[in-house]
Amino acid sequence: MAVYPKKIELRAFAPQHAVLGSDSVVCGRSASFVCGCYVSFSLTTDKPKTSASFSSNGCGYMVAVADILAETVTEKGVSELHGLDRGELISEVVREIGVLPSQRVHCAEVCVEALRNAFAALRERRIEDFRGEEALICTCFGVSERVIDEFIALNTEVTVEMVADSCRAGGGCGSCRMLIQEMIDNESA
Numbered sequence: 001m002a003v004y005p006k007k008i009e010l011r012a013f014a015p016q017h018a019v020l021g022s023d024s025v026v027c028g029r030s031a032s033f034v035c036g037c038y039v040s041f042s043l044t045t046d047k048p049k050t051s052a053s054f055s056s057n058g059c060g061y062m063v064a065v066a067d068i069l070a071e072t073v074t075e076k077g078v079s080e081l082h083g084l085d086r087g088e089l090i091s092e093v094v095r096e097i098g099v100l101p102s103q104r105v106h107c108a109e110v111c112v113e114a115l116r117n118a119f120a121a122l123r124e125r126r127i128e129d130f131r132g133e134e135a136l137i138c139t140c141f142g143v144s145e146r147v148i149d150e151f152i153a154l155n156t157e158v159t160v161e162m163v164a165d166s167c168r169a170g171g172g173c174g175s176c177r178m179l180i181q182e183m184i185d186n187e188s189a
Helices: 006-013 060-073 078-084 086-097 102-129 145-154 160-167 177-188
Strands: 026-031 038-046 049-056 136-138
Touching: 006 060, 006 086, 026 102, 038 060, 038 102, 049 060, 049 102, 060 086, 060 102, 078 086, 078 102, 086 102, 136 145, 136 177, 145 160, 145 177, 160 177
Parallel strands: none
Antiparallel strands: 026 038, 038 049
């Protein structure tokens, strides 16, 4: 008799991303107070693509969800991840393995939180690595105010999307898009 449903079993007993990378840039962790298990995601980045791996002492559900999430973000740029929207990540898990039993929902929540923590750590690392004399506008891609100003000055009828396409600023989490629009408005005034 199987302990797990077939789709969970396939992921849990043969995960593709279940090793923390020794060359990782950052890690993000979370733990469940329900069962005491943890999951840790390791991210490596070869700008603009990201690669993820994980480790966990959790059950088959937690391992399966972590494997799906690592697969989801691997080889994608930050802009393709839509700010790691919780709903989108859970939808991807459901698409792959189906709806989790109510007593296992916390397994998915812990994995999503750990993955988001890893990306938050990546963002913090990029901010720390920035040693410029000017303001850092886009922390996702490390784009300075000078780079954006130069692009705006050299082009007419600039939009935030044009800035994102050209220098990637505003193409990640989107938190800097309002500031970029303000810079565009100030230039055109």
